[in-house]
Amino acid sequence: MRVTALEVSNFRNYAALRFEPASGVCVLVGQNAQGKSNLLEGLSLLSTGKSFRAAREVDLIKTGAPVARIAASVQTRTGEVQAACIITRAGEGARKKFLRNGRSVSYAQFLGGIAAVTFMPFDLQLIAGPPALRRRFLNIALSQANRQYYHQHATYLHVLMQKNAALKTPGPVNGALLQTYNEQLADAGAHIIAARAAYVRRLSQEAATVHARWVGAAEELSIAYQPSPDISDETPAAILKSLQAALSASSALEVMRKTSLMGPHRDELSFAVAGAVLARFGSQGQQRTAVLALKAAEYALLAQATGEPPLLLLDDVLSELDADRRRAFLGNLGHLEQAFITSVDRPELPSQTARVYQIAEGRIADAPLGAALSA
Amino acid sequence: MDYLAPPLSALIGELEKLPTIGPKTAARLAFYLLSASRADTAALSRAILDVKDKVRFCSRCYSLTEQDPCALCSDPKRDASVVCVVGEAKDVYAIERTMSYRGRYHVLGGLISPIEGVGVGQLKIKELIDRISAEGIAEIIVATNPNAEGESTALYLARLLTPSGVKVTRLAYGLPIGGDLDYADEVTVARALEGRRTL
Ligand SMILES: Nc1ncnc2c1ncn2[C@@H]1O[C@H](COP(=O)(O)OP(=O)(O)OP(=O)(O)O)[C@@H](O)[C@H]1O
Ligand SMILES: [Mg+2]
Ligand SMILES: [Zn+2]
Numbered sequence: 001m002r003v004t005a006l007e008v009s010n011f012r013n014y015a016a017l018r019f020e021p022a023s024g025v026c027v028l029v030g031q032n033a034q035g036k037s038n039l040l041e042g043l044s045l046l047s048t049g050k051s052f053r054a055a056r057e058v059d060l061i062k063t064g065a066p067v068a069r070i071a072a073s074v075q076t077r078t079g080e081v082q083a084a085c086i087i088t089r090a091g092e093g094a095r096k097k098f099l100r101n102g103r104s105v106s107y108a109q110f111l112g113g114i115a116a117v118t119f120m121p122f123d124l125q126l127i128a129g130p131p132a133l134r135r136r137f138l139n140i141a142l143s144q145a146n147r148q149y150y151h152q153h154a155t156y157l158h159v160l161m162q163k164n165a166a167l168k169t170p171g172p173v174n175g176a177l178l179q180t181y182n183e184q185l186a187d188a189g190a191h192i193i194a195a196r197a198a199y200v201r202r203l204s205q206e207a208a209t210v211h212a213r214w215v216g217a218a219e220e221l222s223i224a225y226q227p228s229p230d231i232s233d234e235t236p237a238a239i240l241k242s243l244q245a246a247l248s249a250s251s252a253l254e255v256m257r258k259t260s261l262m263g264p265h266r267d268e269l270s271f272a273v274a275g276a277v278l279a280r281f282g283s284q285g286q287q288r289t290a291v292l293a294l295k296a297a298e299y300a301l302l303a304q305a306t307g308e309p310p311l312l313l314l315d316d317v318l319s320e321l322d323a324d325r326r327r328a329f330l331g332n333l334g335h336l337e338q339a340f341i342t343s344v345d346r347p348e349l350p351s352q353t354a355r356v357y358q359i360a361e362g363r364i365a366d367a368p369l370g371a372a373l374s375a
Numbered sequence: 376m377d378y379l380a381p382p383l384s385a386l387i388g389e390l391e392k393l394p395t396i397g398p399k400t401a402a403r404l405a406f407y408l409l410s411a412s413r414a415d416t417a418a419l420s421r422a423i424l425d426v427k428d429k430v431r432f433c434s435r436c437y438s439l440t441e442q443d444p445c446a447l448c449s450d451p452k453r454d455a456s457v458v459c460v461v462g463e464a465k466d467v468y469a470i471e472r473t474m475s476y477r478g479r480y481h482v483l484g485g486l487i488s489p490i491e492g493v494g495v496g497q498l499k500i501k502e503l504i505d506r507i508s509a510e511g512i513a514e515i516i517v518a519t520n521p522n523a524e525g526e527s528t529a530l531y532l533a534r535l536l537t538p539s540g541v542k543v544t545r546l547a548y549g550l551p552i553g554g555d556l557d558y559a560d561e562v563t564v565a566r567a568l569e570g571r572r573t574l
Contacts, residue, residue, distance in 0.1 A: 106560070155523055162524070179534065
């Protein structure tokens, strides 16, 4: 998959831009605050439909402008796809509209049309940071390849909000209503757990393989999925039964605490090297290598699911890594079609580098490759 | 708007309060009304007051009516043993337009949504239960919207009513007629598969 043209107007600090990136690795270099990350954010927005910075959506629109537009032509295995996102100021907030091949589509239909893996310094906290980060990782990875997953997850979160509101409503809780919500949560939740369990099993294998290539087989990396509730059998029917049972068993406690305590919104992922849990025992370096292996595995599984290499968006992350890890990570992506890498200081460039682009004040200029290499 | 005659700017102000009407449209409508005949404007203002004064909820099915009970509830040709439950009064007209339903209705006045402060007690659910025994209802067709709240409301009603022996059914999810299977989203197709039938 590769972007042949990106067109942006009134997006972040870009007034108007047409960019026809090369295939291979495109390196975006420039001083701080020039618009390097903004460009990756635009590309990622066309993939996931959301900003990768947990920002207010209205901030995506250039200050003073009424409407932002981001559009790309993407060459995929099955032909050329046009994707566009239009963000309009509406009151205090913003409204988003999605288009595919010129036709207006819903968010659910837009999602995953362009497959991308994003990697930024913040991701280095995936191992030891709060569990919500790891669930978010699973949701983004799975939603891109599986629209049913997206739908089940959106439904689950919506019903969960209703159930929590019902638990917090003053007065006695309506037992039949609580059972109704649990019935809906069990249905959607069982799909989520089944999809996560299958995904994490393959993710763990893939990550262990690349990890072993880098650090040797003795330090075996394993990723374990810990669903809420625990399941013994991964068939959909068995998962549904355990979830139903766990939900009704925790009902009394949930009424007392006035909040939901059971279900995949409390799922966890845990990483271990040679059996030792990384979040507790891993060194900084071990944790970093594990995140690299995780991202490389995410990339490989998305490529398998969609049948072609996804886009790779690396924001500032290479400068966070030492030379060995940098080389190991990039060496593993030999078959990538296109990647975008931002950097302030032109670090040692990956061997697949096709083109270096200079970004300054929301504009792009081609920089001669030779100049970048000798810098 | 000091330059406008006060009655005119008052009318523009009232029209602007209406949904989907912005200041430009409001001004256009106001100038149009000013140029219309006295009889037409009198008819419009009477019609507006009449919906406020004369339209009320049917005391049986809670749809909108002038006469109580409403025409649907008092029509002897309609099957009183089947009741279609909908969220809003406007949903009654969506089903009536199909001209393929001959039973009666029950309007809940919303869908269960604790987030918005709508609990079971705010809806006409107790009234529905009372009707089942009073009117000898045999089947309840739940026709709430196909979203999470519509689903919760339908499942809640099924949970509540099934033990009383009444048959509770739900509208099927299907593919849009005249559309291409190709273009339907995966979720719609998956739901339609679940609801498939033997030929
Ligand atoms: N809505 C907006 N309107 C105008 N300018 C904006 C808007 N949002 C962000 N900016 C500007 O964009 C710039 C930041 O761009 P970006 O985050 O892409 O920088 P960068 O090149 O990645 O820098 P760094 O190397 O520091 O990461 C800032 O100058 C910021 O003020
Ligand atoms: Mg940046
Ligand atoms: Zn009636």
